[in-house]
Amino acid sequence: MMTVAKRNILLYFRDKSALFFSLLAVIILVALYGTFLGNLISDSLPDFPAKKWLLLSWIFAGILAVTSVTTTLGAFGTLVEDRSTEAVLDFYASPIKRSSLFGGYVMSSIFVGLIMCLLVLLTANAVFFFSGDEMLTILQLLKVIGVISLSVISSSSMILLLVSFFKTVKAFAAASTVIGTLLGFLAGIYIPIGNLPAYLQTIIKFFPTSHSAALFRQILMEQPMKETFAQAPVSAKQEFLQDMGVFYEINGSLTSPMFSVLYLTGVAVLFSILAVVLLKRKRS
């Protein structure tokens, strides 16, 4: 399993175009925020203390959520390519179990997701530092790494199921572009969830990546929120948290961090089972 994983990771980082396209959604996101989206969101909010720090934290939380999906998706491109070029036959004809082989693909995807998210996290901390804001504490960093792991594992399980439907690299590349673009909307990252119509809000609340984004926001925005809402009424804080997708309201009550963690864990387990069943059925 480790052999296949190591080989896939090496291939991912050697393939500069695949690397670029797996980060395309993130690049678009940064470009949108940099050009107009950041100002648009900032202008729609009243002035309050630590506003820039708070928004920066919100943006990085979104970037982390998107990265956890698009990079694992990009890493799974090796599986699709191996299938389309029939390179996978070389593994099938070797004394390696199918479960170990697919375990290798999953493991490499998780590893790539972790590395890329950690790079985003380091970048976020560097940006906070150079902006004169507080960097994340060790405890916060550990929490973020925990959420990154959960988010990446959950994404990997969903994508494993998804890639089983793709036979050509072209189709997979097209799907990746669509997914990368949609992701920003479906996770409430391009535009805060509070600015969207009710039906879209409902979709977002059930979309797993939006729970990753919420967990990232809860940790990254913790410090600036303390500063921002030190003097503000509780109702104003609650309204802001809901509008920005830090917590979601489901059935009249706000989701807790534990709810999002369990939701992501459930998604990971469910999609893993579905993927295994589908792969076994295809094998037979």
Next chain:
Amino acid sequence: MSKIIEVHHLCKSFGAVAAVKDVSFYVEEGSLFSFLGTNGAGKSTTISILLTLLKQDAGVVKVNGLTVGKEDEAIRNEIGVVFQQSILDPLLTVKENLDYRARLYKMTKEEKLAAIDRVADTVDISSIMKRRYGKLSGGQKRRVDIARALLHQPKILLLDEPTTGLDPQNRKQIWNTILQLQSETNMTVFLTTHYIEEAANSNFVVVMKEGEIIAKGTPHHLKSQYSADRLMIIAKSPAQLRSQLQTDKLVFTEEHSTFLIQLKKTTDAIVLLAKYEELINSFEVQKSSLDDVFIQIHNGKDDMHHDDCCEA
């Protein structure tokens, strides 16, 4: 010699399409075995079953005494495969490719390094070990593919159209390597090819068509059974030669002043040349080829029974 591959009454269908119909044959250890047939003949399906990539519907397949479907992982240690397409990673160097593939065979680090050195030496790729596989020429890629197949010192080397797309010089080099390997290591070589003449060096040939074996034997046996040598004559007087050939009831074709006469045996040419000496401008004895055999067989001659085949 013992049987290293045994196929008994193998059947495989895909939905309503029967790809392999009750096929039986065996391959002797250390032999060069050719498995021929046009596209859709059932070759790939049979090979996929041998390689444990597909499950058969019926029949028993044994590789070095191990049963396909029951001891698949052990069988994969016995076979090295050179696939039709180059399937190694273009972005990795030759050494990296061999390194990652060697790891699949649970070798220790020392064994792995020794295996890489050994195969690099065997197929003469030591000078290109640091180059990316994707940057190599077609012939170099094939040599690396063979090296990959030999990493675990398999008893059987399965070559699936190994020289397709290569120029004649590279084809010759690849074949020299294969034949040298076979003679030096007594490795069994199982070959499929579209270049029928490549099967001429085989110890045994099986020809498939529409899922069934339609011919089998040594290349010599097949040539004598399905084709004949020919005497080509460029005539001084075509009309006279035509008349003489018709009188002698010989089978021939004619184009302008060139006659192609079928020979029952090669030495008949001596008799005919002496007889028609006055009518001949120039001549050539053309040996029958496996290509002729293949074409003849696929044109419908089918007088084989489907019992277990054996070497002549």
